[in-house]
Amino acid sequence: MPPHEHPAAADSARELIAAHGGRVTRTRVAVIEALQRSAHPLSHDEIGATLDGAGIGHDRVTLYRALDWLVEQGIAQRIAGGERAWRFEIRRDGDHRHAHFHCERCGQIVCLEDVPAAAPTLPAGFAVARAELVLHGACADCGRAGVEGKEG
Template sequence: MPDHPPPAFVPARELIAAHGGRVTRTRVAVIEALQASPHPLSHDEIGATLAAAGIAHDRVTLYRALDWLVEQGIAQRIAGGERAWRFEIRSDGEHRHAHFHCDRCGQILCLEDVPAGPDPALPAGFELARSELVFHGACADCGREGAKAAKR
């Protein structure tokens, strides 16, 4: 499965300022981590990326930064396994593709060539904010491992 190509690059500071937010080191680092990743990241993966870059943070500050990015439409949440969210950067305010969740390793991969589908016909008075299409199964690596184990 190919990784999704990075969205059109907009510097993190510009994204934050364009949304009227306070430019903080954590927000900038989170956006840059999401922009650099070929797949959606969990809170822990983002935290590890920040720690590896020497950026001090705590869990609450990171959650607040992610919540703000989602509220502003800069990033989006994707339901992952074990009630954990994964996050990815949005491009052009939209990120309309399906995702694949590997039930074996927990990885979530972007399926850029698979559209998330058309907006559903909702009853009168309903307003769609967002939708997700997530496929579940075994990724290519886990599928190969399962096939090897079955041959033994």
């Protein structure tokens, strides 16, 4: 085990991957750990930066495929949230139906763990697989910094 990693985190990531019948690769372990460490969903780009920071070579395609696999396996989930790019977050058991807040000031996506994204009653015939509730506005940090400008 590399001495510069948290043993528990690395183990849980490795076990998670193996439990789904996938190969335990540097990329997948690092992606899962990055998502687990982050308090908010990460974009492909942000995850890539994390990998670079960890000295893990990769390219865009590998990362996309690793993320695709994680989503496919139900380990992670995609959020359409902010702008054009997807964001990813780890699916914690039973916890994957919370709403998200997109700050139009700083671009950040915040998980609103307390706010459920539940599907209301729908017209007959509609089968809902998942609900996405995204609130747009100014987050607590940006709201404090100033009402109109970028800085207070």
